[in-house]
Amino acid sequence: MTNVRAKKNLGQHFLTDKNIALKIVDSLQAEGVNHVLEVGPGMGVLTRFLLQKENYKTTVVEIDRESVAYLKVHFPQLEDRILSRDFLRMNLNEYFSGPFAIIGNFPYNISSQIFFKVLEYRDQIPEVVGMLQKEVAERLATGPGSKTYGILSVFLQAFYDIEYLFTVHENVFNPPPKVKSGVIRLRRNQTKTLNCNEKLFFQLVKAGFNQRRKMLRSSVKSFIRDEELKQDPIFSKRPEQLSVNDFERLTRLIESQS
DSSP states (O other), rough: OOOOOOOOGGTTEEEEEEEHHHHHHHTTOOTTTSEEEEETTTTTTHHHHHHTTTTSSEEEOOOHHHHHHHHHOOGGGTTEEEOOSOOOOOGGGGOOSSEEEEEOOOOOHHHHHHHHHHHHHHTTEEEEEEEEHHHHHHHHHHOOOTTHHHHHHHHHHHHHEEEEEEOOOOGGGEESSSOOOOEEEEEOOOOSSOOOOOOHHHHHHHHHHHHSSOOOHTGGGSSSOGGGGGOOOOSSGGGOOHHHHHHHHHHHHHHHOO
């Protein structure tokens, strides 16, 4: 079977450098897991090295039917572990009863949605290694005080320790993207539940960053009485100045006044 044609609507850019593929796979530590799920394997440049690992079993999920057909021909050892599905719509509990890690060369156009999905199953996913647009990778890994720090940065850092591992240049993809890529690793931290009302926490983070240039007294005023906005210096800060712990404190403060 000939190579798969990259489809623009699926955001496909196939990695062609096997050394980088191996480096990505070797970045996955996979401690305490028996299963790894590769998202968007394409023509299997990562899959080839994942299947060489004996400490876990690899399953792949691919929405592109042409890629699925290619994988079935070239990786018969996967057998029934090629899932022709849309990862974003899957109920992962139907496929994994215990913990599993995630790895992939994530399509640029859905990489943020992939990480929201990871958050949804965070108690089953102790580790993620992903390649995505460099700018987005840096945003997820950066801490408070950065212009790129945002909603997903806070959400993920509440439950994961995130490392930016290395940069991948455009010329090792077919077709080459217009921007560089970055590889990051997420490892589940010790936080089981937040030290506050989680629903309110998520609402406040979104409200803050939806008006990121304004002080919090403007962006969260709908959550608290006006007189309280003058009491605590936290309301004079902008959202990118707040760590996860700061947002937890903000949540408790607002909850205590409501």
